Amino acid sequence: MKKQRPVNLELSTISFPASAIASILHRVSGVIMFVAMGLLMWAFVTSLTSKEGFDTVSAMLDTFIVKFIIWGTLTALFYHMLGGFRHLIMDLGYWEEIGSGNLSAKITMLLTIILSVLVGVQIW
Numbered sequence: 001m002k003k004q005r006p007v008n009l010e011l012s013t014i015s016f017p018a019s020a021i022a023s024i025l026h027r028v029s030g031v032i033m034f035v036a037m038g039l040l041m042w043a044f045v046t047s048l049t050s051k052e053g054f055d056t057v058s059a060m061l062d063t064f065i066v067k068f069i070i071w072g073t074l075t076a077l078f079y080h081m082l083g084g085f086r087h088l089i090m091d092l093g094y095w096e097e098i099g100s101g102n103l104s105a106k107i108t109m110l111l112t113i114i115l116s117v118l119v120g121v122q123i124w
Contacts (some may be wrong), residue, residue: 017098017102017105018102018103018105018106018109019098019101019102019104019105021105021109022083022086022105022108022109025079025083025109026079026080026083026084026087028076029076029077029079029080029083030076030080032072032073032076033073033076033077033080036069036072036073036076039069040073043057043060067123067124070123071116071119071120071123074116074119075112075115075116075119078111078112078115078116078119079108079109079112082108082111082112083108086104086105086108089104090104
C-alpha cells in the first residue's frame, strides 16, 4: 500500500513556532551541559592534584577559548534552567495553549539572552 501524501524534507521552508524551537533548544542545552560537565570535572580534578595542576588550570582560564566555553556552558545552563521551569509550569496546567506557550517560549529566550549578556560582561 503506497501512501499518496506529500513529503517536505526541506527544513528551511517550514516555519517552526517559538514553542517548537524552545523545545529543541532545551534538548540541545542539555547535551551541551552534559559534554561540558566532563571538561569541568577534568579541570576540577587537575586543579586539586598539585600546585602545577592548579597553575595549569589557572593559566587556561585566562584564554579566550576557555572563557568562551565557560560562557557557552553558563548560557546553556541558564536556558536549560529557565526552560525547565517553563516545562514545570506547563505540567501544572498553565501555558498549555498555543498563544501562551509561544509567549512563554519567547520570554524564556529573552531572559536567557539577558542573562547571557550579563554573564558575558562578568567573564570578560
